Amino acid sequence: MADYCLSPLAHDDIHSISAIEQRAHCSPWADTQLAAPTGRFDHAYGLRLMQPHALLIGYFYARCIAGEGELFNIAIDPTYQGQGWGSVLLEAMIKHLGEAGAECIWLEVRESNAAAQALYQKHGFKLVNRRKHYYACTNGRREDAWVMQKNGVKTKAAHHYPA
Numbered sequence: 590m591a592d593y594c595l596s597p598l599a600h601d602d603i604h605s606i607s608a609i610e611q612r613a614h615c616s617p618w619a620d621t622q623l624a625a626p627t628g629r630f631d632h633a634y635g636l637r638l639m640q641p642h643a644l645l646i647g648y649f650y651a652r653c654i655a656g657e658g659e660l661f662n663i664a665i666d667p668t669y670q671g672q673g674w675g676s677v678l679l680e681a682m683i684k685h686l687g688e689a690g691a692e693c694i695w696l697e698v699r700e701s702n703a704a705a706q707a708l709y710q711k712h713g714f715k716l717v718n719r720r721k722h723y724y725a726c727t728n729g730r731r732e733d734a735w736v737m738q739k740n741g742v743k744t745k746a747a748h749h750y751p752a
């Protein structure tokens with residue numbers, strides 16, 4: 590696997606994030622959502638390949654409140670999918686939220702998104718609920734959301750969670 594680094598998303602990243610978002614998701618976030626990594630999402634990181642020039646190939650937007658983490662968005666540039674980078678990014682997200690004091694992490698995923706479901710299951714997330722007709726589809730229909738949860742996330746290195 591090539592050398593990589595994980596660093597907080599910055600305002601200058603918005604064009605790269607937006608380009609990946611448009612290509613990776615069937616229902617991409619608007620630039621206004623992507624451009625607000627601080628505040629609503631206290632954990633928003635980009636995955637960058639060191640060679641040739643710290644190329645951004647993926648990102649996640651998450652938050653941790655009162656011991657519960659939530660993943661809102663994760664994507665890998667389609668050019669780099671299927672090479673293990675999604676696992677790298679998801680593990681980094683779990684580690685960051687665990688260190689921030691998250692006991693568990695929640696997420697929602699489309700019922701049709703088998704790739705993401707398999708990724709989450711591989712990393713210990715379990716299906717705990719379904720939300721009927723939660724997502725709009727491009728064909729005008731709606732589809733269910735899977736609500737998934739991973740427990741036992743908090744690490745011994747936790748230090749950000751208020752006492």
Ligand SMILES: CC(C)(COP(=O)(O)OP(=O)(O)OC[C@H]1O[C@@H](n2cnc3c(N)ncnc32)[C@H](O)[C@@H]1OP(=O)(O)O)[C@@H](O)C(=O)NCCC(=O)NCCS
Pocket residue numbers: 613614662663664665666669670671672673674675676677697698699702703704705707708709711
């Ligand atoms: C979901 C996503 C982040 C996975 O990233 P990735 O880099 O392709 O994933 P990896 O190569 O690290 O694969 C890790 C695991 O994910 C699962 N997976 C990935 N692609 C898959 C596919 N096309 N079909 C089935 N399972 C798949 C497998 O369990 C895989 O483990 P394995 O290689 O041991 O079989 C990527 O497909 C993506 O960005 N999709 C579009 C955005 C999206 O759907 N985000 C989630 C919204 S909830």
